Amino acid sequence: MSASRTERLLNLLIALLNTEYGLRRRELREKVYHDSTSTDVAFGRMFERDKGELRQFGFEVETLTDKGWGSDDPATTRYRIGKESNRLPDVSLTPEECTVLILAAQLWEHAALGSAALDAVRKLQAAGGLVYAELPAGVQPRIRPAGQAFEDLVAAMHAQHPVSFRYLAGSTGKEEERLVEPWGIGSRFGQWYLVGHDRTRGDKRFFRLSRLASAVTVLEKEAFTPPSGFNVRAELAGLAELPVRTAVVDVQHGRLLGLRKRAVAGSSDTPSASGAEQPGAHQPGAQQPGAGSDRLIVPFRDAETLGEELASYGPRVKVVSPPELVTAVRRRLSAAADFAAAPVPPVIFPAAGAGNAKHRRKRTSEDQLKRMLQLVPFLAHNQGLHISEVAARFGITRKELEEDLRILICSGLPEGYPDDLLDIQWDDDHVFISQDLDLRPVRFTVEEACALLTGLETLNGLPELAEGGALESVTVKLMAAAGEEGLKAASLSGPEVGPDNAASLDTAREAIRKGAQLRLRYFSPQTDSVSERDVDPLRLYSLDNTWYLEAYCHSARGLRNFRLDRIEELHPNGSPVSATAKPAGSFPVKLFTPNDDDTVVVVELTRRGVGLADDYYAERTAPLPGGGLLAEIRFGSPDWLPMFEAQHGGTARILQPEALAASARDWVDAARAQYEV
Template identity: 65%
Template sequence: MSASRTERLLNLLLALLNTELGLSRAVLREKVYRDDAGNDVAFGRMFERDKVDLRQFGFEIETITDRGFGEDDPASTRYRIGKEANRLPEVKLTSAECTVLMLAAQLWERAALGSAAVNAMRKLQAGGGFADVELPSGLQPRIKPAGQAFDDVVAAMHGQHPVSFGYLAGSTGREEYRVVEPWGLGSRFGQWYLVGLDRSRAAKRFFRLSRMTTAVTADTSGSFEPPVRFDARAELDTLNELPLQQAVLDVVPGRLLGLRKRAEAVPDGGAWPEGRDRLSLTFRDPEQLAEELASYGPNVHVAAPAELRTAVLRRLKAAAAFTAESPVPLDFPEAGPVPRARKRTSEEQLTRMLQLVPFLVHHQGLHIQDVADRFGVTRKELIEDLKILICSGLPEGYPDELLDIQWENDHVYISEHLDLNRPVRFSEDEAGALLTGLAMLGELPALAGMSGDVLESVTLKLTGAAGGAGRLAGSLAGQSVAPEDSRAFETITRAIRDGQQLRLRYFSLQRDSVSERDVDPLRLYSLDRTWYFEAYCHSKQGLRNFRLDRVDALEPNGGPVSGLAVAEEGYPAKLFTPSDDDTLVVLQLSRQGAGLADDYYAERSVLLPDGGMLAEVRFGSTDWLPMFVAQHGGAVRVLEPRTVGQATADWLSAALAQYAD
C-alpha cells in the first residue's frame, strides 16, 4: 500500500464515518478519489479493493439502497460506516487488572501473536481505560512456540485456510504429506499440537509441531468452517500422557553431570567396550529426550530403547548432512541494524494512525518523543504520521473539516478528531492474544498476592469487549507459565523486591561443572515454563542469566545488592549478553530454524532463496557450538570460522560412529 493509498483510505474512512445518509459512488469518486481513479472500470476495482481493506482494519461498510432499486444499480446505492458498531466498547480496568493484562500481553512479545497483543494494548490505552503500572518484581513470563510453524498455523486459522506440511508419523516413523484444516493450536505435556481435520483420512487428528519436517504452506484459495464452539483446550485434554519408559545410556566417565543427577547408575554397567558408565533414565517423550541426548554427541550412546535411539540418530544424521552441504555465498548487507526486521508497511502505518488519534484525544499535551516511544516508532516516523493526519478530513476539505493536530514546542495536542476518538474494535488475533494469555497466567506465583477475582474479572471484561472477535481464543490453548520450583521463584522475587544479594550453587551445562556464586538479582523472565533470572555475578563481574532448574541451592547471603549493574529497560531480557571479545560466528539456518537468529541476537542477517537465513552471531565460547548444531538436527550449521565448522563436523562424525553397527 503506497503512501497516497494510505491517505486515500483514511479520507474514505472519514467520509463514510461522518455521513448519516450515506454517500454514492459518484460523490466518493469526485470528492475522495478525484483523478486517481481513471476510468469507470478502474474506479470500480479500486473502490472494491478499498472496501475490502477497510473491513480488514475492522470497519464494516453498510450498503443502503433506495426503495425500488436494486443493489446492482450504482447510481442508487449509498455507503456509510456505522460509528458504534465499529468501535471498541469502553473498558474500565483497575490497577491490579492492568498489571495482569500487561503480563498476559507481553507473553507473546516474540511470538506470532506479539504484534496483535501490542495493538490490542494500544487500543485499550487509546480508549483511556488503561493505567500505567509496574510489573511485580521485574517479572516477565514469555512463551516460545515451535518456530515458524506456529506463526504459519495461526495465520491459517485466522483466515480459515487449509494447510499442508511434511510430517514424521509417530506410529510408523515414516515421513508423510498431510493436508489439514487447522481447527486449533495448543500446548500439552510441554509440546505444541495442531488439531484439525486430516483431509486424506477424513478424520480429526493431532499433529505435534516438532514432528513437522517441512515448512507449513497455507492454501489461501481454499477455506473451511471449523466446528461450532470449538475448544482447543478441551480437545487437547483428551490426549493421554505418554507412558513411562526406561532409557539405557552409556556415558563417558566424569561427564554430563546434569544428566547423572536425574539418572540412576546400573550396577556392573561397565561392559560396554570403552568402559563407560551405564545409566538408567526414566522418560516419557522420546522426541523430547532425543533433542537433549543428541546435543551430548559422542559423550553418550543410547543402548535402548530402539525408538529413542532412532530419534537421536535422526537428529545427528540431519545435522551431519546439513553441515556437509556445499557452502553458500556469505553475502551480507552493510553493517548496521539487523536487516531481518520486517520493513514497516503502509498497512501498519494506517493501523497505527487509527490508534494514534484516540490516544492523543485521551492524552493531550504529551511530549512528541513520549508518543513515539509509546507506539514503537522514531520521532521522524511519528511526524510523518501526523503530517498525513492533518491533511486528512471530510470530502469538501474545508479547514474545520480536517483533523486538527498541533505539536508546537514538542507537545502534541488534538482539537478535531472527526469521530476517530474511539479505537476500532478488537480483531480476532488481538482478542485471541489477550484472552489466551490471561488463561495461561492462572498459576503464576506472583499473582497469588492479588485478589483471586482479578484474573476472572479482567477476563470477563475483555471477553465482553471482544464480542464475536473472541472466536480465535477458543482455538488457542497455551500452557501454564508457572515455574517448576516455586520456592526458588519466591526467594528470587523477594530478594529483588528487598534489594538482597543471593548465594547460589549453579550447574553450567556448557561447562559441565558446578560453581558457587554471589549475585545481585535483577529480574525474572521465562520462555514457556523454563524460568531464568538475570543477575550481576560478582565472580564474573558482569551480567549473567541463570536457569532456575539448574540452581542446586539458593539463599540470601545477608548482604545488600551492590548497585554495580541495573537491568536494561524493557523486555525481553537477553538470554545471552554479547560482547566485543566474543567470537563472530556465521550460521546458516533452515526456514524452520530461522527464529534462532532472533533468539541469539544476530548482528546481521539476510534471507536466502529457500526461505532460510544467514546470521552473524557473537558467542562467548565456540566450544559448545557442536552441541548447539546437533540439538537442532539439520536446522543450523556453522559456516565461519571454518575451523569451528570442521570441529563440529568431526564431533558429529564421532557421535554417529557409536551407532555404526
C-alpha cells in the same frame, strides 16, 4: 500498498465513518478516488479490494440499497461505516487490573501475537482505559511459541485457510504429507499441539508441532469453517500423557552431569571391565560400552524430545535403545551433516542504517495505516508528548513518525474545508491534535483478542495472581469488549507458567524483596560442571514454566541468568546486595547478556529455523532465497556452538568464523559415525 494508496484508504475510511446516509459508489469514485480514467469494472475491483483492507483493520463497510420506484428508476446502493458497531467499547481498568493486563500482553515475547498484544494495549491506551501500573519484580512470565510453524499456523487458523506440511507420524515413524484445517493450537505436557481436521484421513487429529518435518504451507486460495464452539483447551484436556519409558545410552566417562543426575538405579558409573552383563546388554545387538564410557538408563516420555537433547551432545553420547530413539538422534545428526555440507551462500548483510539491522518482519504500508489509525486516538488522549516519546511508544523512528503525520494532516473529508482535515501540530517537537474527525480506537481483531485473553488465561497458573480478583475481573471486561472476536480466543491455549520449583522461587523473591545476597550451587550444561556463586538477585522471569533468576554474579563480575531448575542449593549468605547491582534495562528480560568477549557468529537458518534469530537475539540479519535467513549472533561460549548445530538438526549451521564452522562439522560427523558401524 503504496503511500498514495495508504492515503486513499485513510480518506475512504474517514468519508465512510462521517456519513449517516451513506455515499454512492459514483460519489466515492469522484471525491475520494479522483478516478476518471479506469473502467467501471476496474474501479469496482479496486473498491472491493479496499473494502477488504478496511475489514482487516476491523471496519465493516455497510451496504444500503434504496429500491427504485419503477423500471425507469433503478435501485441505488450506498456505503457507510457505523461508528458504534466498529468502535472499541469503553473499558475502565483499575491499577491492579492494568498490571495483570500488561503482564498478559507481555507474555508473547517476540511472536506475531506479541505485535497483536501490543496493538491491543495501544488501543486501550488510546481509549483512556489504561492507567499507570508497576510490574512486580517476581512475576514476569513469558510464552515461547514453537518457532516459525506456530506463526504460520496461527495466521492460517485466524484466516481460516487450510495448511499442508510433512509430519513424522508417531505410530509409524515415517514422514507423511498432511493436509489439515487448523482449528486450534495449544500447549499440553510442555508440547505445542495443532488440533484440526485431517482432510486426508477425514477425521479430527492432533499434531505435535515438534514432529513437523517441513515448513508449513498455507493454502490461501482455500477456506474452511471451524466447528461451532470449538475450545482447544477442552480438546487437549482429553489427551493422555505419554507413559514413562527407559533409554539405554552410553556416555563418555565424567561427561554430561545433568544427564547422569536423571539416570535411574542400575546405571553403570564406571566402564565395564569384567564382561558382566550391563543394563541394556539384553537388547538385540547391544554390546558392552566401549572403553571410557558408562552405560546409563534414562527415563523419558517422548523420543523426539529426548532425541533433540541427545543429538546436541554429539559424540559424547551414543543411544543403544530403544530403536525409535536411535532413529530420532540419527535423523537429526544426518540432517545437520547434510546441511553443513551444502553450498554456502554469499554472506552479505544490509549496510548500516539500511533499516534491517535486526531481524523483524519487513514493514509494509498496511502496517503504516494500522499504526496511523492507532496514532490519532492515542494523540488525542496524550496531548503534548515529545515526538521522540511518541515514536518510541510505537516502536518506529522519528523519521517514520513524521512521514505518518504528514500523511495524516493531508487526510480528511472529501472536498472538505480546512476544519474537515485532521489537524496535528509538532513544530516545537511536542505533538498536539485539535481535530481528530472522530477516529476512535477500533474493536479488537481476532489476533488481538486471542493474544490478550489467552495471556490472561495463562496467568491463572500463577498463585499470586489467581488468588486475587483482578485477574478474573479484567478477563470479564476484556471478554465484553472483544465481543464475538473474544469467543474465537478459545482456539488458542497457552502453556502452564506456574513454577515446578516453588521453594527456590519463594527464596529468590524474598531475597529480592529484602535486598539480600544469595549463595547458590549451580549446574552449567555449557561447561558441564557445578560451581558455587554469590549473587545479587535482581528479578525473576520465566519462559513457559521454566523460571530464571537474573542476578549480578560476583564470580563472573556481571549480570547472569540462572535457571531455577539447575540451582542445586540456594540460601542467603548473610550479606546485603551491592549498591552497584542493577537489572538490565530491557523488559522482557533477555536470556543472554552481551559481553565484550563474546564470539560473534554468522549462522544460516532455513525457513523452519528463522525463529532462532529472535530466540538468540540476532544483531543483524539478511533474507535468503526460499525463506531462509542469515543471522549474526553473539554466543558467550564458542564451545557450545557444535551443540547448537547438532541440536537443531538441519535448520541451523555455522558459516563464520570458518574455524568454528569446521569444528561443528567435525563434531556432527563424529557423532553420526557412531551409528554407522
